[in-house]
Amino acid sequence: MLLSNFFLPILKENPKxxxxxxxxxxxxxxxxxxxxxxxxxxxxxxxxxxxxITAICNTEMINAGSNEILxxxxxxxxxxxxxxRYEDYGKEMLRIVDRNQRDLLYGPTNEELVTEIFRTxxxxxxxLPLILFHSQWKFRDELRPRFGVMxxxxxxxxxxxxxxxxxxxxxxxxxxxxxxxxxLFKKMGLKAIPMKADTGPIGGDLSHEFIIMAxxxxxxxxxxxxxxNFEGLSxxxxxxxxxxPIVDKYxxxxxxxxxxxxxxxxxxNDNHIIKARxxxxxxxxxxxxxxxxxxxxxxxxxxxxxxxxxxGSYGVGLSRLVGAVIEANHDKSGIIWPxxxxxWDYNIINLKSGDDQCDKICSDLYSYLRxxxxxxxxxxxxxxxxxxxxxxxxIGLPYQIIVGPNGIKDQVYDLKNRKSxxxxxxxxxxxxxxxxxxxx
Ligand code: 5CA
Numbered sequence: 001m002l003l004s005n006f007f008l009p010i011l012k013e014n015p016k017x018x019x020x021x022x023x024x025x026x027x028x029x030x031x032x033x034x035x036x037x038x039x040x041x042x043x044x045x046x047x048x049x050x051x052x053i054t055a056i057c058n059t060e061m062i063n064a065g066s067n068e069i070l071x072x073x074x075x076x077x078x079x080x081x082x083x084x085r086y087e088d089y090g091k092e093m094l095r096i097v098d099r100n101q102r103d104l105l106y107g108p109t110n111e112e113l114v115t116e117i118f119r120t121x122x123x124x125x126x127x128l129p130l131i132l133f134h135s136q137w138k139f140r141d142e143l144r145p146r147f148g149v150m151x152x153x154x155x156x157x158x159x160x161x162x163x164x165x166x167x168x169x170x171x172x173x174x175x176x177x178x179x180x181x182x183x184l185f186k187k188m189g190l191k192a193i194p195m196k197a198d199t200g201p202i203g204g205d206l207s208h209e210f211i212i213m214a215x216x217x218x219x220x221x222x223x224x225x226x227x228x229n230f231e232g233l234s235x236x237x238x239x240x241x242x243x244x245p246i247v248d249k250y251x252x253x254x255x256x257x258x259x260x261x262x263x264x265x266x267x268x269n270d271n272h273i274i275k276a277r278x279x280x281x282x283x284x285x286x287x288x289x290x291x292x293x294x295x296x297x298x299x300x301x302x303x304x305x306x307x308x309x310x311x312g313s314y315g316v317g318l319s320r321l322v323g324a325v326i327e328a329n330h331d332k333s334g335i336i337w338p339x340x341x342x343x344w345d346y347n348i349i350n351l352k353s354g355d356d357q358c359d360k361i362c363s364d365l366y367s368y369l370r371x372x373x374x375x376x377x378x379x380x381x382x383x384x385x386x387x388x389x390x391x392x393x394x395i396g397l398p399y400q401i402i403v404g405p406n407g408i409k410d411q412v413y414d415l416k417n418r419k420s421x422x423x424x425x426x427x428x429x430x431x432x433x434x435x436x437x438x439x440x
Contacts, residue, residue, distance in 0.1 A: 010394065110136075
């Protein structure tokens, strides 16, 4: 990508309304633009990252055996009246009336709508288990939208829903999603910690939140110190294996959100439980027949008995994750994208665009990298050298290749590792060797 062709509206000043690093950096690097309170437009750099995060999440959902669908943002109020949640959901739900005076709502979540799809088509245990998921915008009229995409009113969520014939098999589905979540956060370069959680308006008897540790996080959590360094799963998972022992390993550590923490047991904290803060990036729920009973989503079991299906729901905050990745990966100069998420691997910076020799070296490097399947952003604009370097640090690609008149003279070019800040002077052929030896 040529930077001269890329819409990257950088802000020079720190925006006054932003309090935390991710919000400041997302605005400064032109990733998002607020449209109204808690509602954002996603500009090209933000959209690339959001799509990457969504793709990693969707791929793992499919690996785990679930099916992707797409349900609408607008839902009929009738279904929510059936489940009994239409009144319960309160002011967070955006209610809309159409021209025929029918009540609609902008979905804050999709348990009802997916149950309606299920009950239309599935009648027998033979068609189970089934997990359906989609990535779709949600609306919750949050009392205090804040921290940019962290707590938005409109936000992108991946939500999955499992259907099983009995309690035991529904726990197998829950475990699959639990492990899929550990995998997908890892594939985004993040360390998420599963914690016992409250079920809130979704309901149910079993629930875990997935938390990224961060000082600026909104969730207060209590956990065993050793859990933070626990490596957990390595490599790929066979989702058809018995996953209970792996889940048990994670849940053997004490970790709970504020609502679930048992303060009484830990008054004279002698047992390495720490209080910390984190960002909730995922939340899974097992709620059995809570929705299937009132909504008559029944199946015949193997004894010919017609019973309400057992369900769970599983959410990942995709737009919140963009902020969470930045909270976990930045310094005072800007973002430092982990290799799993970075929009491009290399950033070529031409310190003197218009200079024949600088232009030639840069465009040769650019062609070489593109030919060899590396992703690359080339700053070919006419900005000042200082502004270009600051912009490169701000948008945080893993490697910068800096070409300027001094380098041309000595025939060496700076290769800078954005994360460590280390810079090496390499000749053209040494640079090519580096590209070939490096699997980013
Ligand atoms: N139906 C269930 C699971 S599919 C559900 O809605 N769960 S949730 O309410 O916990 O939301 C799932 C995830 O969405 C949360 O873990 C969080 O990462 C994200 N999320 C929730 N509210 C917001 C918000 N206001 N802004 C950004 N992300 C949010």
